[in-house]
Amino acid sequence: xxxxxxxxxxxxxxxxxxxxxxxxxxxxxxxxxxxxxxxxxxxxxxxxxxxxxxxxxxxxxxxxxxxxxxxxxxxxxxxxxxxxxxxxxxxxxxxxxxxxxxxxxxxxxxxxxxxxxxxxxxxxxxxxxxxxxxxxxxxx
Numbered sequence: 001x002x003x004x005x006x007x008x009x010x011x012x013x014x015x016x017x018x019x020x021x022x023x024x025x026x027x028x029x030x031x032x033x034x035x036x037x038x039x040x041x042x043x044x045x046x047x048x049x050x051x052x053x054x055x056x057x058x059x060x061x062x063x064x065x066x067x068x069x070x071x072x073x074x075x076x077x078x079x080x081x082x083x084x085x086x087x088x089x090x091x092x093x094x095x096x097x098x099x100x101x102x103x104x105x106x107x108x109x110x111x112x113x114x115x116x117x118x119x120x121x122x123x124x125x126x127x128x129x130x131x132x133x134x135x136x137x138x139x140x
Contacts (some may be wrong), residue, residue, distance in 0.1 A: 033104040033114040058130035
């Protein structure tokens with residue numbers, strides 16, 4: 001096979017693969033969260049991923065007094081939606097912040113959920129993040 005033809009075949013194969021796999025990375029629904037339940041977690045922010053398509057906050061904490069602390073992950077909407085919601089910025093929540101989080105838990109029981117509200121313990125500042133409202137989904 002000629003080099004230019006081989007290069008075309010490789011690019012075509014890559015393009016086809018990218019086209020086929022793209023839907024797998026498409027946006028997911030929020031049905032994995034139990035929006036009828038609200039769970040509170042108290043702990044310390046470990047990481048904040050301020051990235052599209054969803055901001056994620058990782059908190060090392062507990063859901064009830066006496067539980068062993070564990071790492072929890074909370075998903076929110078996009079950075080742009082959070083900024084438009086008011087009060088949010090890339091630095092509104094930082095690693096090391098002591099927080100209380102209200103969330104809709106994951107239906108499978110994993111340690112995580114859709115963050116509804118986060119309160120900074122030291123300042124009392126609260127930020128809301130209702131992913132269903134901010135992304136225009138219909139409530140159950």
